[in-house]
Amino acid sequence: MRVPLVLFLTLYLLRTVFAEANSALSGVHVWLFAGGLFVAYSALMVPFQQGFAASVLGGLLCDSVAPVPFGTHAALFGAAHAAVYNLRERLQRDETAVRVAVVLVLNAALFLAITAATIRHVPAAATVWPRLLSDLGWSQAAVALAAPWFFAIQVRSLELARAVPSRSA
Amino acid sequence: MRIGRSQRFDQARPFLTLGLAFAVWLVAPVFVRTLARASFFEMTAPIAAAASYLSDLQQFWALRLHSKPELIEAGRDLARVDASYALSVQQNSALEAEVTRLQGLLGMPPTAHFRFEHARVAERDFSGWWQRMVIRKGADYAIPVGAPVVYSGGIVGRVSEVHAYTSVVQLISDPGLRIAAVVEGDTRPLSYQGAENQVFGPARGVIEFVPLDVYANASEPKVLSTSGLGGVYPPGLTIGRIVHVESSEDGLFKTGEVELDPRLADLTEVTVLVPSNPG
Secondary structure (H helix, E strand, O other): OOOHHHHHHHHHHHHHHHHHHHEEEHHHHOOOHHHHHHHHHHHHHHHHHHHHHHHHHHHHHHOOOOOOOOOOHHHHHHHHHHHHHHHHHOOOOOOOHHHHHHHHHHHHHHHHHHHHHHHOOOHHHHHHHHHHHHHHHHHHHHHHHHHHHHHHHHHHHHHHHOOOOOOOO | HHHHHEEEEOOOOOOOOHHHHHHHHHHHHHHHHHHHHHHHHHHHHHHHHHHHHHHHHHHHHHOOOOOOOHHHHHHHHHHHHHHHHHHHHHHHHHHHHHHHHHHHHHHOOOOOOOEEEEEEEEEEEEOOOOOEEEEEOOHHHHHOOOOOOEEOOEEEEEEEOOOOOOEEEOOOOOOOEEEEEEEOOOOEEEEEEEEOOOOOOOOOOEEEEEEOOOHHHHHEEEEEEEOOOOOOOOOEEEEEEEEEEOOOOOOEEEEEEEEEHHHHHOOEEEEEEEEEEOO
């Protein structure tokens, strides 16, 4: 129980940082999405049940502040978590570069999945793609920069809470 | 053979858990989901509000750096504006009394009255998917869902969610928002919807059911304002400028583009129009 709780608190911090950044960047028409960071560490390094709980709780946190059906982010984060968890033994998951690469792939996939879920409300869907691609580009850059810092925060938080998970499922 | 099955089960276990979680979520009662959403939102609200108060404090200390002559000058300018507004208020009172008298004579229903609730913006969330902001007033100030939100440049949007001490405002640039509107100097209603949030430049909306004799372009734009139909938004509030119109596919009406005020992206304070009983 302690591991999902500690991971959830780090996800809460992440949401706060990105929400403040998005608020500050609204004037320059940039919006950052960090969905990949909500899932990556839990899926790569934590036993399934604990990591899955943390990812879903992080998804529910994102759902509560977004005008989408409640559970959309949670379902997508849960599915992404299950997919990455199944692949993790084939990856060099102790390497920061590999973790960052996983985050970037996850982030782009989740961004496109949420776009697919929300774009039907837009009257002229073709016109929104430049903005969406711009947001995706900036998000990938921000996530690549923030990922090493955020992984360190998660590791350190788990150590401080004496909740370092075992590496096996 | 037994090991192979075991490995396959291990590989499928994450997806079985995922399927189970989906199933539990699908059968969960609505009140559980509503409660969960409200609880998670209220978890995020203190941070947004605290950051907003800190920003206000920062601005306060920055303003304290102004010299006394600058403040005296600003106070003098403000007194002049205040005097002209005081005169407008007097004229407005006389006009309101006249309108009430005429409504009584003609037996018309009274026009909507609003209480003005000024609120600071705590958080802005302007993505390509949605456009909304969180303001620092909610159920504690009796803000209702659906109330119109305005600023000095016209309409901002409508209150879409009300929480304990914050509310969420859906902006007019949000693709999910539709408003009945009229072109300046015309009374025929048309439909406005938020649409495109550009990479560079202000957000845009689209209009439909535009009468065929309405013309506008970027060099000669026309002002689009609320029609008052539907009873949510009072009439005459500016939405934006029509910068392009063209015939629709059926040829019965025109469609067009509306450029919204760029100040919408940087708002720090808005006013919620809370409906109240006349008189």
